[in-house]
Amino acid sequence: MQKELTLAEQIERKILKYISEKGYQLGDALPKENELAEILGVSRVVLREALSRLRILGFIETKRKRGTVLTSPNIFYGFKTILSSGTLDKDSLKDLYEVRLMLEIGMADFLFLHKEERYLNDLQRIIEEENMTADSEQLTKLDIRFHSTLYKMSGNKSLYAFQNLLNTLFATYAPRRKDWKVKQIISHESLLEILKCGTADAFRTAMRLHLNTRFENMGTLFPEKAVKAMEEEEEEA
Amino acid sequence: MQKELTLAEQIERKILKYISEKGYQLGDALPKENELAEILGVSRVVLREALSRLRILGFIETKRKRGTVLTSPNIFYGFKTILSSGTLDKDSLKDLYEVRLMLEIGMADFLFLHKEERYLNDLQRIIEEENMTADSEQLTKLDIRFHSTLYKMSGNKSLYAFQNLLNTLFATYAPRRKDWKVKQIISHESLLEILKCGTADAFRTAMRLHLNTRFENMGTLFPEKAVKAMEEEEEEA
DNA sequence: CGAATTAATATGTACTACAAATAAATTAAT
DNA sequence: ATTAATTTATTTGTAGTACATATTAATTCG
Numbered sequence: 001m002q003k004e005l006t007l008a009e010q011i012e013r014k015i016l017k018y019i020s021e022k023g024y025q026l027g028d029a030l031p032k033e034n035e036l037a038e039i040l041g042v043s044r045v046v047l048r049e050a051l052s053r054l055r056i057l058g059f060i061e062t063k064r065k066r067g068t069v070l071t072s073p074n075i076f077y078g079f080k081t082i083l084s085s086g087t088l089d090k091d092s093l094k095d096l097y098e099v100r101l102m103l104e105i106g107m108a109d110f111l112f113l114h115k116e117e118r119y120l121n122d123l124q125r126i127i128e129e130e131n132m133t134a135d136s137e138q139l140t141k142l143d144i145r146f147h148s149t150l151y152k153m154s155g156n157k158s159l160y161a162f163q164n165l166l167n168t169l170f171a172t173y174a175p176r177r178k179d180w181k182v183k184q185i186i187s188h189e190s191l192l193e194i195l196k197c198g199t200a201d202a203f204r205t206a207m208r209l210h211l212n213t214r215f216e217n218m219g220t221l222f223p224e225k226a227v228k229a230m231e232e233e234e235e236e237a
Numbered sequence: 238m239q240k241e242l243t244l245a246e247q248i249e250r251k252i253l254k255y256i257s258e259k260g261y262q263l264g265d266a267l268p269k270e271n272e273l274a275e276i277l278g279v280s281r282v283v284l285r286e287a288l289s290r291l292r293i294l295g296f297i298e299t300k301r302k303r304g305t306v307l308t309s310p311n312i313f314y315g316f317k318t319i320l321s322s323g324t325l326d327k328d329s330l331k332d333l334y335e336v337r338l339m340l341e342i343g344m345a346d347f348l349f350l351h352k353e354e355r356y357l358n359d360l361q362r363i364i365e366e367e368n369m370t371a372d373s374e375q376l377t378k379l380d381i382r383f384h385s386t387l388y389k390m391s392g393n394k395s396l397y398a399f400q401n402l403l404n405t406l407f408a409t410y411a412p413r414r415k416d417w418k419v420k421q422i423i424s425h426e427s428l429l430e431i432l433k434c435g436t437a438d439a440f441r442t443a444m445r446l447h448l449n450t451r452f453e454n455m456g457t458l459f460p461e462k463a464v465k466a467m468e469e470e471e472e473e474a
Numbered sequence: 475c476g477a478a479t480t481a482a483t484a485t486g487t488a489c490t491a492c493a494a495a496t497a498a499a500t501t502a503a504t
Numbered sequence: 505a506t507t508a509a510t511t512t513a514t515t516t517g518t519a520g521t522a523c524a525t526a527t528t529a530a531t532t533c534g
Binding site: 008012016019020045048049052053056057058059072073075077078079081082085086087088089091092095096098099101102103104105106107108109110154156157158159200201204205208215 | 245249253256257282285286289290293294295296309310312314315316318319322323324325326328329332333335336338339340341342343344345346347391393394395396437438441442445452
């Protein structure tokens with residue numbers, strides 16, 4: 001365990017503390033760099049490093065002359081950087097792929113909770129488009145749109161943002177097999193039908209079957225994941 | 238849309254590009270700051286800002302004299318900072334709470350996929366401890382341990398790390414009601430029984446019932462979430 | 475009164491110097 | 505000769521200063 005935080009890291013926290021103590025609200029402007037550096041008792045270089053770190057987390061935005069203003073921290077700010085860096089290892093990639101499957105199956109209750117006409121109409125329209133084309137690429141796009149709409153319908157903004165990230169990720173990293181459409185057990189149409197007049201429980205079961213190709217795909221997309229011992233991370237409790 | 242990235246941000250990406258182009262592996266050491274600054278054609282100040290940002294994302298670790306070494310980017314590095322900053326808005330908090338429920342219900346298939354004796358034994362032991370105490374605080378701890386074990390059993394390391402973060406988050410932000418244990422429909426014992434000789438589908442249904450108190454809690458923990466329009470984020474596709 | 479120009483100001487970048495830590499090398503001691 | 509202690513060299517960490525650049529605010533001119 002490395003206990004010694006670098007000064008910039010300490011200042012990063014100090015700034016957050018300073019913000020909450022002073023009762024700053026979103027949109028408020030922080031003191032200018034020179035002042036803040038003096039207030040916190042560090043050089044401007046260190047302060048700027050700390051600010052830079054806060055910026056990547058979405059805590060602040062800075063503009064010339066205008067200064068530093070507080071923004072709502074986007075949970076997926078850094079996430080995005082990592083995903084798009086291409087340095088993600090296979091294991092993490094598979095982990096995320098699995099998580100998405102879990103979410104799509106597990107979101108059923110929230111779909112029924114936030115069910116609205118407009119979403120159902122959107123889904124209906126996508127299905128109609130699907131029935132009008134045979135182009136594989138087009139069908140893939142529509143498939144993504146269908147599931148994307150479900151995420152939106154869940155009423156969970158963070159989840160929707162997360163899903164968008166994963167979409168771009170797996171579009172490049174985990175291309176589909178050509179026969180995915182044929183082998184699907186449950187169609188989008190059936191899913192919509194259940195959404196309209198079924199139950200959350202039924203939807204979960206149906207969605208699990210609908211995703212069967214994804215489950216099967218995993219073996220080929222992410223071969224023999226090394227099952228490393230997770231026991232070593234027991235200290236946190 | 239602000240197109241103008243600051244130099245440090247550009248350098249941040251350049252470094253990532255440099256790493257992948259040079260074929261650096263995890264554990265490898267990057268050129269020292271002075272060299273890297275010269276290679277990329279910027280001052281050391283800017284380079285250090287970029288490195289600092291990469292460090293918060295878990296891409297690198299630096300030590301005096303030893304230099305900068307590549308590490309596996311932890312997806313939740315920045316995540317953690319945000320969660321522990323206390324600046325998370327209510328909406329995001331509720332979002333995360335919901336996501337956790339989705340995951341617990343949706344992870345069923347993976348539990349059955351990675352089912353092992355030792356995990357089942359762990360769960361059994363927790364249940365036995367539960368039956369031996371009446372202390373509310375102790376029961377809460379055991380409950381967390383039970384679900385935590387399930388996450389571990391899912392075989393998804395990232396998910397397990399995520400869950401750990403959320404645990405600490407909701408321990409402080411979303412305290413339980415006192416009657417949670419009494420109102421539970423499905424017990425841990427029943428869940429374990431299904432895990433032993435049931436199906437994933439049955440487990441999902443059972444888990445949904447088991448979590449009924451959580452679903453009910455949400456109304457009081459996170460009152461009337463503002464349903465903001467998510468339509469404005471349509472540009473990404 | 476409005477448009478164009480100028481001035482003021484805060485962030486962005488660079489350079490230099492030195493402090494602090496630590497790995498490597500060297501010396502001293504058993 | 506091997507180990508322990510000490511010195512040295514190197515690299516990150518921090519500070520200060522100076523200037524570039526962009527943008528808001530003020531001022532001037534038509």
